[in-house]
Amino acid sequence: MADAAIDTLKETTAVDNQARVPTVVADDVHIIYKVHGAGAGKGSATSALSRMITRKKSPAIREVHAVRGISFTAYKGEAVGLIGSNGSGKSTMLAAIAGLLPTARGAIYTNGQPSLLGVNAALMNDLTGERNVVLGCLAMGMSPAQVRERYQSIVDFSGINEKGDFISLPMRTYSSGMGARLRFSIAAAKTHDVLLIDEALATGDQGFQQRSKARINELRKEAGTVFLVSHDNNAIRETCERTIWIEHGELIMDGHTDEVVRRYEKGERP
């Protein structure tokens, strides 16, 4: 059985043994960030003052070496899963690909502007869902005419209005799942060269998960590359054919999803 699987693998590799178009190239990436208020030492005003006078570095600032030398190349039409335990550097890596975190060493080259889609970052909570859809689309660079044209399909896709007229309520009244659905719908309305998804599929109900999977497949067909960070191994298995396993900011394994996820679940490092 196993040998047969390897044979098909070898075959597919042989079949597309031609130049592919790279979309994301990570070249020995190191990311270090400073954390303010790390909480070491006494937090009193007098100690802060004496530190300033003695010009000592504040112990409340600590450096975290979150990503240590990761290299990989992703190609057009690929869906790449990123797995690893909490705090392994997956989300940091994603933010760096999006260009939000500068690299300390090495470089990340991308085709166009990658878009990060995470459930943690909220849009404007005081505004209605309606306004958020319009603002989100305008911020992504759509023209007002394009926004009018796509508005209804975004709202329909998010399914926010399935249980009444929620789209005209401020976003702060939404449940976390509803907010995440709307955010995904806004970002997925535009074709991105590179779409980065941070746990977005884990939220939302069964029906929405199905729809978003279908949409991700569409986005892939439209010649983009998708990165997916998730702790849901089944979601990774269903959406990605390639998976990168990161631990302690280092790349442990990069290969076909079935193989990498199987090893990851067993805790078997190569």
Added chain:
Amino acid sequence: MSTLSDPVNLSAPRGADAGLTPKQLADKYGLSVSGKRPSLPKYIRQLWARRAFISSFATARLVAQYTTAKLGQLWQVLTPLLNCAVFYLVFGVIMKSRDGVPVYIAWLCVGVFVFQFSQSAIQAGTRSISDNLGLIRALHFPRAALPIAFTVIQLQQLLISMVVLVAIVLANDIKPAMTWLLIVPALVLQSLFNTGLAMVMARVGAKTSDISQLMPFLLRTWMYVSGVMYSVSGYIKSWPTIWQTVYSWNPATVYMDLMRYAFMPDSFDKAKYPGGYDAAGHQLPTALNLPHHIWIMAGTWAIVAFVIGFVFFWKSEEEYGRG
């Protein structure tokens, strides 16, 4: 079985590209460094393409401000009206400034609204990046859109206050004059100046959040120094000329005087208002001198602040998502 422990390298370029280093591969396909700051002309083009975003962001924010209040949008007019009422009570009734100056209350309100425009634009600019990290981390757009949008919000608020102001001015028997047309260029110049300062403060505030604690004190000092509620010209008469000149360049005074002149050109007429003293012996804000080169001063401040602010903000564009 040895092939299994030796997984297929999916990263390696194939075919014609085999053997290229990551850097060479990136160069060959024209990939650019992620999150790299665009050149200044490109940045301006990107920003211009987002003008619809800036204006709808500003409008949405202005509307959202009062969504939790029962009276809702009525507060946009009530707030400036109440402001004027407080100043009228304190400076007009209690300190009796009104006895000598028929236009005092209008003079005061113009000053307060114009200064508040700068003050709140700077304050909102300081927090524009740090308060909107969620948006910055979620979507890609030129970050300068934020401080600019926050200045536009303050401008919209000022325009609403202006309606109240016109009512006050008319109620004080001041007739509309041709000088009212000067309100438009004066506002344009002040808006440019404010946008520049908002962008400078946005970058400073994004890096050092301590600054937002300090800003109210700096701005209050600026307000008292600029003579928003009283005329400072009486106090600085004894100063050396050089310091008087430096003082006359205070942008807040420049923009306030322009607007006061536009609304009430008569109040700068020495023949009509020879000046006087209130009950406490302070010189009253009448018969002010408008420097001849005041438009040059206003224009210089506007252009210098805007250009410096824009370039200063752009220099740090790639780092705002960091928080």
